[in-house]
Amino acid sequence: MKLIRIFLASVLSLISLNGFSAITIEHYPGVNTHLDKTVGPTATLSASTKHNQKNVGTVSVELGQDNYRISGTIASRIGAEQNQAVKVTAETLWQKPSFDFYTGVVNHWVHQTAIGASYAYFPSLDCNPDSLVDFYEVNGYISEAPSVDLAPITVFDANLNQNITNFRRIAGSTADGFAAGAHFHLGNGFNFEALGNYDYVKYHTVNIATLKQDGIGGTIKLRKNFVQCTSVEGEASFRKPYTEYKATLSHSFDTAAGQIDVGAHASWIKGSSLLRDQTIYGASLSFAPDKHEDCHCRGRRELGDWMSKPAIHSPTVLTIADNSVPNIGIGNNTCVPPTAVGGPTIAIPVPPNTNPGTFDVAPYFAGTSLIYTIQTISANVTTASVSASGILSYDVDFTAGSGVIVIRASNACGQVAQIFRVDDAL
Incomplete structure (x- = not known):
């Protein structure tokens, strides 16, 4: 090709x-x-x-x-x-x-x-x-x-x-x-x-x-x-x-x-x-x-x-x-393609010293029946996971600078990515 x-x-x-x-x-x-x-x-x-x-x-x-x-x-x-x-x-x-x-x-x-x-x-x-x-x-x-x-x-x-x-x-x-x-x-x-x-x-x-x-x-x-x-x-x-x-x-x-x-x-x-x-x-x-x-x-x-x-x-x-996929809401003639809301970069809070932080990423996406996944993370992000409903759990080693997490929202008719940034200087 x-x-x-x-x-x-x-x-x-x-x-x-x-x-x-x-x-x-x-x-x-x-x-x-x-x-x-x-x-x-x-x-x-x-x-x-x-x-x-x-x-x-x-x-x-x-x-x-x-x-x-x-x-x-x-x-x-x-x-x-x-x-x-x-x-x-x-x-x-x-x-x-x-x-x-x-x-x-x-x-x-x-x-x-x-x-x-x-x-x-x-x-x-x-x-x-x-x-x-x-x-x-x-x-x-x-x-x-x-x-x-x-x-x-x-x-x-x-x-x-x-x-x-x-x-x-x-x-x-x-x-x-x-x-x-x-x-x-x-x-x-x-x-x-x-x-x-x-x-x-x-x-x-x-x-x-x-x-x-x-x-x-x-x-x-x-x-x-x-x-x-x-x-x-x-x-x-x-x-x-x-x-x-x-x-x-x-x-x-x-x-x-x-x-x-x-x-x-x-x-x-x-x-x-x-x-x-x-x-x-x-x-x-x-x-x-x-x-x-x-x-x-x-x-x-x-x-x-x-x-x-x-x-x-x-x-x-x-x-x-x-x-x-009816049991997770994909399809069924109601599909609206996902779009990113806000940005281009969303600032999120610094996590507590002893526990990973949590942040709801769902408000920063629009569309029907969205499924959220981690697309990429920077090297100093030590913990990163996101639930199907959009709750992000994360932790960052700030000795290497700010942490960047890219979340992808997808459904049956498309997908979109949004950048989330955590910085101890914020």
């Missing part, structure tokens, strides 16, 4: 189960934190009809580790001058991401079906048009990912000294959105694309509070076309459900049968809210029964590429961990 991120940075710089378990939970495993799962390598195989025809059909299959996709696109040129085009794509994506539940991480297959439609207007199809804009584009999509019910699991929680039952499911989603923008020719082989996005996502949660996301975002792409039909492209997409960074290297060459495109790609998806992070990398091979002269002809190249590319290509399945 580290090498993939290095590759991404380099390219961007170049172009610019049920019942009781014997598990003992000794700590809280980062409730609903952002896991980063690597998917790949993947291989994408695509075949299109001739790009220079009025109608173009494309079928694409993506195969890889924990990642499968099948996609079909139909595109057609319209208008009196045949310089407009429409296309429709249907796809299904299967992935096996990681989900962070209260009792631990689960890897499970999920899938998502989506339909997308696009319209584009090309001011000129000449090989060297005077227009700065190659084409204008408008597109929209809808998608649905079904939920998955998992068996509840019962474990012993050492922090609470009791058995707890974690009810678990994977919440699916329905989503829709649209985008509009333009593709520009900057000269010297550089192309730039800018799109404004709007997305709406609703996760079908049962155990935690209903989660909806909607808002505007943007996508930018920069491509450098080299000689011999080789190009490198960097993309950054800032969407409401996720942010994606992607790099692609591709080359087109001619055979007796037609045009073959080969490429390599890597992307990193940063999920927002409870959506996990994900890294994807792989290679692609596509074929069309055309000659490769079009890669030297700007107008025809952009039209042919646009008609063969899908109108929707979801980078990740929009699903999240949906869990509850």
